[in-house]
Amino acid sequence: MQVLDDLWIRIAVWFRGLLESFLPPWAVQLTMDVLGILLLIVLGIVVVLAFTYMERKVIARVGDRIGPNRAGPFGIFQAIADAIKMLTKEDVTPTNADRWLFLAAPIVVIIPAVLLYAVLPLGRGMVGVDLNIAVVFVVAMGGIPILTMLMAGWASNNKYALLGAFRTVAQLISYEVPMVVALLTVVLLAGTMSTVGIVEAQASFPFALVTPVAFVVYMLAGLAELNRTPFDLLEADSEIVAGYFIEYSGMKFAMFFLAEYINLFMVAGMITTLFLAGWQWPILPSWLWFLIKVVLVIFLMMWIRATFPRFRIDQMLGFAWKALVPLSLINLFLVALVAKVLEPGWVRTGVLFVSNLALLAGAIAIMAQVARKREERARAAGEAAIKRYYGSEVR
Amino acid sequence: MSLPQILFLVVGVITLGAAVAVVTSRNVLHSAFLLALTFFGVAVLYVLLDTPYLAAAQVLVYIGAISVLIIFAIMLSRKVAAPDLVQRNSQWLLSLIVAVLLFGVLAYLTLQTAWPAAKQALGVDAIGGLGEAFVGTYALPFEVVSVVLLVALVGAIIIARER
Amino acid sequence: MQDNYGFLGLYLLIAIAFPFVALGVAYLLRPKRPAPVKSSTYECGLETIGETWVQFKAQYYLYALVFVVFDVETVFLYPWAVAYNRLGLFALVEALIFVGILVAGLAYAWRKGALRWM
Helix, strand or coil, X not given: CHHHHCHHHHHHHHHHHHHHCCCCHHHHHHHHHHHHHHHHHHHHHHHHHXXXXXXXXXHHHHCCCCCCCCCCHHHCXXXXXXXXXXXXCCCCCCCCCCHHHHHHHHHHHHHHHHHHXXXXXXXXXXCCCCCCCHHHHHHXXXXXXXXXXXXXXXXXXXXHHHHHHHHHHHHHHHHHHHHHHHHHHHHHHHCCCCHHHHHHCCCXXXXXXXXXXXXXXXXXXXXXXXXXXXXXXXHCHHHHCCCCCCCCXXXXXXXXXXXXXXXXXXXXXXHHHHHCCCCCCCCCCXXXXXXXXXXXXXXXXXXXXXXXXXXXXXXXXXXXXXXXXXHHHHHHHHHHHHHHXXXXXXXXXXXXXXXXXXXXXXXXXXXXHHHHHHXXXXXXXXXXXXXXXXXXXXX | CCHHHHHXXXXXXXXXXXXXXXXXXXXXXXXXXXXXHHHHHHHHHHHHCCCHHHHHHHHHHHHXXXXXXXXXXXXXXXXXXXXXXXXXXCCHHHHHHHHHHHHHHHHHHHHHCCCCXXXXXXXCCHHXXXXXXXXXXXXXXXXXXXXXXXXXXHHHHHHHHHC | CCHHHHHHHHHHHHHHHHHHHHHHHHHHHCCXXXXXXXXXXXXXXXXXXXXXXXXXXXXXXXXXXXXXXHHHHHHHHHHHHHHHHHCCHHHHHHHHHHHXXXXXXXXXXXXXXXXXXX
């Protein structure tokens, strides 16, 4: 197992040895870095293509359909066929568009997405770069697409696009707050912002068990950041067609599409890293554990997409500010207090787990209460209107 | 020249070029996006100065939040987002003079100050030290920041709701 | 400058090159048959009526504003969270006051209806 565990590291060390036999040291380092980066990006994109196939299959199966089944056995080459299609599609720039911004948006959107791969720990000792500010780096890079959405929406000079961009941006900035507070909780528990350090801090307990509230909040905010159901308001096909990238076609569209799925992988990877102990857990090789957990998280997201209806925009924004933000802040200080009072160990984890569940139950109870009151009020108003109209009690 | 110096020059030229373009662009929305590029250049300069946390905070706050706020503000203002708007009014000369004077004062102060430079790189735990300083030495400014943010929030809500 | 950021800079250069390569390859491969109808603004088969670049409602601005305030807040709280294990109970109280003041701002925004979608 040990051999399998550091299989990739061994290959890297062997390759470095090979290079050292004929290159000067600085060239060896440069070659290794460039190859590593290219490998990360290329593998990342291959994985992402696999996820698009997986998504279509999963959604199809839930809907009692078959899904892609023409390109290759079980349609596994569907993603490749799509990639080729994207590459050879005609590119249309609308006459009324702002040409330069229209071109800049798909370029700018992909860069931070690709950069994010650098800090994701894919296995024991397998990380592009172990930054000591990795968590803030991820949040900061995740903020740049917000700007590109406004860029694309405005440059398209299309009402659907601009409306979609505004909606999405309102959503993204609203959900970034609870997401960041949930991250703070994890950083507080781990005492570091390095992704590698956070994974190592979960050697005994994954943070999903230590603080389930942060886990749930991060998961929900992650879904919203990805614009996935139930937060897919920008793609509300029946209302604003496709959102901010409606005017994009061909490879430019592919850039947005790719960035979206890279971010899906990143959010699932961050959930795995922050809450599910990353590559830790025994028996299987570390990188395999990481992949299994990521696939499970992504499967869960696809399942949610296939199951739930869409929020309305007022519900969506209200849920972020009035439910998730207070909940995550209370949780932050609950965790901070318990972490200060109790020593790390079984007792602390138990206390945190139980108190978190209680907090979650309380929050759900309050929300259910508010929803019930609202429904009663709406019904009363409706009945009053009927009474006014007919002058008496008519059923 | 060493590599960091070359990098500093390249990034500095890009940042300043973007900044000049912000002022001279005919389209106010282009200006806003170029301003974001300027912010990014400043973030890279922070990295070159070995303060990565500041760089990340710069990207997070200035590009992720302030730029969005600026663009929203532009789009909320009637007709400002129209691409053929004249970006200059009668006070441009005055503001140019003020800007040059401000630059002169800042440059003078920068050259006059004896900067206490750290001889070695900051330790691995620079961020933890920052956190300790926030609640230790600089506890009062730390709380004042919160009050300032509160005032900004309340004031902006009052102004925005009056319109 | 640490080696980490040298690597990240290299990464940034390659990441910037990536979309240019992708779009460049597509530029070479794709057909080019422009037509005025094709490049008209996408709408339900009709001409777009009126300006796209119109005034948006102030609601968006208010959300962005509350967001900026909380974003700045978290920038201050990250170092606090990193150092938390070494700090005393007083640090918790200080952060509580810090966030409490901002929560008062959130409550104010909530009460004034800045968070209500209209």
